[in-house]
Structures are given as structure tokens and as C-alpha cells.
Amino acid sequence: MHLEAVLFSSAKPISIDMLGEVFGLSTEEVQDYIDTLQRELEDQNRGIRLRVSGAGVELVSAMESADYVGHIRKREDKLSNAAMETLAVIAYKQPITKAEIEEIRGVNSDKIIKQLLTRSLIAELGHKDTVGRPILYGTTDEFLRSAGVESIEALHQEVSETEG
Structure with a gap:
């Protein structure tokens, strides 16, 4: 699915409107693709998930992978x-x-x-x-x-x- 590739290649969240422009789809069609990809990632127990926020749609690591991802991000700056x-x-x-x-x-x-x-x-x-x-x-x-x-x-x- 091209949606996964586009989200993977982006350094930041992409708005649903922008995804609609990229794929030439309506907002409803984009939302359907997002819902489908979200289900597939969960059903296949993949290490990535979709996160939809006010900033847009993005790929994130699955909560189940947090311990492993945490090893990579040990040195990440935390807020006081x-x-x-x-x-x-x-x-x-x-x-x-x-x-x-x-x-x-x-x-x-x-x-x-x-x-x-x-x-x-x-x-x-x-x-x-x-x-x-x-x-x-x-x-x-x-x-x-x-x-x-x-x-x-x-x-x-x-x-x-x-x-x-």
C-alpha cells in the first residue's frame, strides 16, 4: 500500500487533506485507507502503528515494542x-x-x-x-x-x- 510508504518517508505527520491531494482521493476515502492500514498493522502484530493527531497522520512504534525501542533511545533527552x-x-x-x-x-x-x-x-x-x-x-x-x-x-x- 502506498499510504504506508508515504507515511514512512515523511519526517513529520501528514494532514489528511495533504494525503487526499497526494492520492487524488476524498477525505472519506483517505480515512478509509487509514482505518484499513491501522487494522492491518494491529492484526498482523507489526512493530509499527498509525497515530492520528491534530498534527496529522504518522507511523509510530507499537506500544508492545516499547522495551526494545527504549534500548535505542536510551540517550534521548527527556523533559524535566x-x-x-x-x-x-x-x-x-x-x-x-x-x-x-x-x-x-x-x-x-x-x-x-x-x-x-x-x-x-x-x-x-x-x-x-x-x-x-x-x-x-x-x-x-x-x-x-x-x-x-x-x-x-x-x-x-x-x-x-x-x-x-
Whole structure:
């Protein structure tokens, strides 16, 4: 199937609209191909799966292969607890300024915000219309992809369901 080859060759998720253009198919037809490939990968117990998120469709390693993949990625940079906390605040409260983040966390967040910007997990969304015009931050498609969620609304829904 060509869909698998296209997804494999891409360095980042591909939108369903883009896949429709590539294959000359409607959104519904592309979704059918995605569903079929997803079932085949699971039924054949393959080491890869499809992940559909707000960023698009991509191939990822199967959860069952996590231990083996983990050996390869031992040295992969992990986010610190402080970075995860800051990212959670931004995801939940966005758009948000650095001062607002620091007010919630109670500590300086300069270094962590720079780290999250460098990793493309957050982005500058503009400036708040107040004195000093501080930068507003929000999450990116890369954040959605790494979190495995389709949208910020879906993430908020998941949080609400776990709280209630």
C-alpha cells in the first residue's frame, strides 16, 4: 500500500487533506485507507502503528515494542519535571504570558520557556494588549503530536474526565 510508504518517508505527520491531494482521493476515502492500514498493522502484530493527531497522520512504534525501542533511545533527552509542569500550565491556560506562568509556578521560567521553544513544543502566539505588550505563548502541533492528542480541546476533555 502506498499510504504506508508515504507515511514512512515523511519526517513529520501528514494532514489528511495533504494525503487526499497526494492520492487524488476524498477525505472519506483517505480515512478509509487509514482505518484499513491501522487494522492491518494491529492484526498482523507489526512493530509499527498509525497515530492520528491534530498534527496529522504518522507511523509510530507499537506500544508492545516499547522495551526494545527504549534500548535505542536510551540517550534521548527527556523533559524535566519543571519543563513538564510549565508545558502543562501553557497547554491548559494558553494563550499565556511568561509572568502569568511564573505566577502560577512561583519560580522563574526563562530557561524552561527557551527549552520548550527550542523543542518546538510551544510557540510565540503574539503579544498581550497590555502595558509592555508581553509575549503570549501557546502549544504547537509538535506538542499535540508528542502528547498523542488531536487537539487542545481533546486534551482538556481528557483532563476533565480524569478530574471528575
